[in-house]
Amino acid sequence: MDIYLPIANLSVNALVIILLGGGVGLLSGMFGIGGGFLTTPLLIVYGIPPTVAAASSASQVTGSSVSGVSAHFRRGGVDVKMGAMMVTGGIFGSLFGAVLFSILQKSGQIDTVIAILYVVLLGSIGGLMFIESIGAIRKARSGTASRARKRRHHPLIASLPFRTRFYASGLYISPLAPMLLGFCIGILTTLLGIGGGFILIPAMLYLLGMHTRVVVGTSLFQTLFVTASATLVHATTTKSVDIVLATLLLLGSATGAQIGARFAQKVTPEYLRLALAVIVLLVGLRMALGLGWRPDEIYTVDLP
Numbered sequence: 001m002d003i004y005l006p007i008a009n010l011s012v013n014a015l016v017i018i019l020l021g022g023g024v025g026l027l028s029g030m031f032g033i034g035g036g037f038l039t040t041p042l043l044i045v046y047g048i049p050p051t052v053a054a055a056s057s058a059s060q061v062t063g064s065s066v067s068g069v070s071a072h073f074r075r076g077g078v079d080v081k082m083g084a085m086m087v088t089g090g091i092f093g094s095l096f097g098a099v100l101f102s103i104l105q106k107s108g109q110i111d112t113v114i115a116i117l118y119v120v121l122l123g124s125i126g127g128l129m130f131i132e133s134i135g136a137i138r139k140a141r142s143g144t145a146s147r148a149r150k151r152r153h154h155p156l157i158a159s160l161p162f163r164t165r166f167y168a169s170g171l172y173i174s175p176l177a178p179m180l181l182g183f184c185i186g187i188l189t190t191l192l193g194i195g196g197g198f199i200l201i202p203a204m205l206y207l208l209g210m211h212t213r214v215v216v217g218t219s220l221f222q223t224l225f226v227t228a229s230a231t232l233v234h235a236t237t238t239k240s241v242d243i244v245l246a247t248l249l250l251l252g253s254a255t256g257a258q259i260g261a262r263f264a265q266k267v268t269p270e271y272l273r274l275a276l277a278v279i280v281l282l283v284g285l286r287m288a289l290g291l292g293w294r295p296d297e298i299y300t301v302d303l304p
Contacts, residue, residue, distance in 0.1 A: 001013065001014050001015060002014070003244065003248075004244075005048075005052075005242050005244050005245050006242065006244065007052055007056075007239070007240060007241065007242035007243075007244075007245075008048055008049055008052040008242050008245060010047070010048075012046070012047075012048075012245075014248055016046070017046075017245065017248040017249060017252070018248050018249075018251050018252040019252060020039075020042055020043070020046065020249070020252065021039070021060070021248060021249035021250065021251065021252025021253040021256065022252035022253065022255055022256035023042075023252075023256060024038050024039050024042070024249075024252075024253055024256065025252060025253030025254060025255065025256025025259075026256035026259055037118075037121065037122070037125075037192070037280075038279070038280070038283060039053075039057040039060060039061075039249065040053045040054050040057045040114075040118070040192060041118050041122070041283050041284075041286075041287050042283065043056075043057065043245075044114075044115070044287070044290075045283075045286060045287070045290070048245070049111070050110065050111040050114040050115065051101075051105065051110055051111070051114075051238065051240045052240050052241075052242050052245065054114055054191065054192055054240070055230075055231070055234035055235075055238060055240035055241045055242075056240075056241055056242045056243075056245045056246045056249070057246075057249070058189060058190070058227045058230045058231045058234065058241075059227070059231040059234075059241055059243070059246040060246045060249040060250050060253065061223065061227045069217070069220045069221055069224050073217070075217070076168075077213055077214050077216065077217035077218075078168075078214060078217040078218050078220075078221050079166055079168035079169045079210070079214045079217075079218045080168070080221070081166055081167075081168070082166045082168070082169050082171075082178055082208075082210070082214075082218055083218045083221035083222050085175045085178040085179050085182065086178045086179070086181060086182035086185070086200075086218070086221075086222040086226075087182060087221070087222055087225040087226060088179055088182065089178065089179035089180060089181065089182030089183035089186065090182035090183065090185055090186035090189070090222060090225065090226035090229065091186065091225070091226065091229045092183055092186065093182060093183035093184060093185065093186020093187045093189070093190075093226075094186040094187070094189055094190045094226060094229045094230040094233055095186075095229075095233060096183075096186070096187055097186060097187040097188070097189065097190030097191050097230070097233075098190050098230075098233040098234070098237050098238065100187070100190075100191065101190055101191055101234075101237075101238055102237060102238060105238065112291075113191075114191065114192060115287055115290065115291055116291065117188075117191065117192060118192065118284065118287050119284055119287050119288045119291065121192075121199075121284075122280050122281070122283055122284030122287070123281070123284045123288070125199070125280060126277050126278075126280030126281035126284055127277075127281065129274075129276060129277035129280065130274065130277035130278070130281065133271075133274035133277055134274065137271070137274065157173055157174070157177045157207060157208060157209075160173070160174035160176045160177055161174055161176070162174050162175060162176065166210075168211070168214050169208070169210040169211050169214055169218075170210075170211045171208065171209060171210065173208065173209075177207075177208060178208065181200070181203055181204075181207070181208070182222060182226065185199065185200055185222070185226060186226050186229070186230070189226050189227055189230045190230045190233060190234070200219045200222065200223075201215055201216065201219050204218065204219065
């Protein structure tokens with residue numbers, strides 16, 4: 001069943017888009033990630049213009065984050081004070097990202113920049129995840145116990161001024177640290193349409209030294225507000241949000257996330273991380289090939 005996307009200015013198969021959203025939602029439920037970093041490149045591979053794919057993915061991530069945040073709130077798994085600092089930085093970051101987006105869009109380089117950023121991000125994150133998961137699997141097979149990591153924030157974070165207490169996270173650090181982190185994620189959210197959880201969660205653990213039990217909930221809290229801000233910015237400035245596309249994606253991801261959450265309980269976590277790493281690397285490789293491949297016809301003319 002074909003449906004017309006008014007902002008993307010093309011017709012797509014609605015079932016394919018719903019299934020794509022369902023596949024990303026399945027991964028989200030299995031791995032506890034927003035999935036935006038896979039939604040945008042998959043849409044680009046399908047043929048959606050990169051600008052529309054990035055802007056619409058941000059709105060889809062907003063919708064899919066709501067249920068996750070409410071669930072973590074009920075379990076006391078959200079550090080609201082820490083999240084508020086990240087959201088503040090993220091809103092300013094999304095505004096700055098919109099300026100960069102407009103500049104690149106006017107220069108005609110936005111599609112190339114989005115593709116290059118995704119290749120770099122997916123390649124680096126996927127590579128690190130692959131190495132870590134292989135190591136974890138080897139240790140599990142050999143019966144070697146992993147040494148528990150001492151929870152501690154990075155020395156650079158400790159050197160920042162105006163320190164305050166974040167009781168839920170068990171930290172006494174400067175609020176500038178989470179604000180700067182949120183600012184960077186806000187820029188990436190606007191440019192790439194990602195929630196940023198696959199970057200934010202490791203940063204919260206290894207840079208800020210946050211308590212594990214509040215990391216995922218606080219990350220979703222930040223993602224919800226920053227992607228909403230990025231969607232609003234896109235809708236009012238770049239005019240790239242396709243609500244029809246976002247709705248189809250959300251229909252699929254809402255169902256897929258529930259299935260993925262149940263499936264994740266039956267699979268060993270190390271193998272789940274390895275599977276995700278392989279998927280991320282394959283998507284990054286496909287986008288890299290798309291940047292390097294020379295099309296059969298450089299210019300085409302559609303005749304009526």
